[in-house]
Amino acid sequence: MSHHSENTTSETDFAHPLSGLGWNPRVEAAFDTAARSSPHVLLPARVAEARRGAVGVRLPQHETAALAPGVRRAAEADHASAPTSGDWVAVRRSGDTWLVEAVLERTGTLVRQGVAKDSHDQVLAANVDAVLICEAADQGPNVGRLERFLSLAWTSGATPVVAVTKAELAGERLPEVVELVESVTTGADVHTVSAHTGLGLAELAARLRPGATWVLLGTSGAGKSSLLNALAGQPVMETGEIRDDRRGRHTTTHRQLIPMPGGALFLDIPGVRRIDVPGDESGVDRTFADVKALAERCRFGDCAHGSEPGCAVNAAVDDGELDARRLERWYKLRREAEWNRSRGDARMRAERRKEWKRNDRVGREAARLKRGY
């Protein structure tokens, strides 16, 4: 590249080809580290869709990449390390296929905890800056669910933003719905939007910084894909009717990364019915920051908010300043987070034990071979 035209060439002419996918100095540094330690020529790419054993990447052109043996082994040992939507990866060309050689270090990871006995944590989205939680105005709102989504979002390290969707369907109830949503949304903004009438879209669009990655979180039928289409100004995702049997239809069946006209990126994911709070109380406490702040004003540092004198939490409930049900939900989610953490620890112990046994077997086998019988 010649430099004599410096005066007439703007900096953006030299923009990285991946800048439209959220490429930034942090990712660049992570990629350089991966590239230096590999004997191959590697290229950076972003995962748009994760499939079984392969990923759809953007380089920026769409390609399918298989997992290199090292990445595959790591993914088998720890499912959470498998490349997932939003991940930055280092790929290389091998014959006529692409191979993912490394998954670059993540920030802002939305993880759905697996609490069933043999389930694994599922990384829903990697490298997200903001989580847009969608709650339909005509179906509630369900504040308990919202608190769960908020807890998950806070734990991810990304910024939660709440969208009250399908606003026009709430009719006269809209102010009441929004007020209820706001009453459980501490420290996050609430946007009232309608994909059909266009209400609130400009305000929301104004928040979408170029290069920032947003993930949509909400139940099936909450209007996530419709909102995405409305923000994009054109159909980028399929949307669908909600089925009457209340099971939802899951119009969006796999996660997808969509670059938006203004330069932001959106990860549309299938609706989530139930969210277990992560085994990390910090997200829950952040969600209930208002209640936690009250608790810090109790007379006794170890106040259990029972019948202790000088309990600021109970005083707030008595004054009608704090909804007793919200307090109950805080306790419940904290207990659940604790329980999930212990489950996670137990699972990790069991996995480690399995690993030891395996190594032990391999060791015995090696010794047997050495002895020659």
Ligand SMILES: Nc1nc2c(ncn2[C@@H]2O[C@H](COP(=O)(O)OP(=O)(O)OP(=O)(O)O)[C@@H](O)[C@H]2O)c(=O)[nH]1
């Ligand atoms: N009246 C009205 N209907 C809406 C609005 N937004 C979405 N809908 C409808 O709600 C239904 C579900 O919308 P989707 O965008 O497919 O919902 P989703 O959250 O992406 O659902 P999944 O992909 O299954 O997770 C569709 O019938 C939409 O037309 C809105 O602002 N107003």
Ligand SMILES: [Mg+2]
């Ligand atoms: Mg959808």
Ligand SMILES: [Zn+2]
């Ligand atoms: Zn107290």
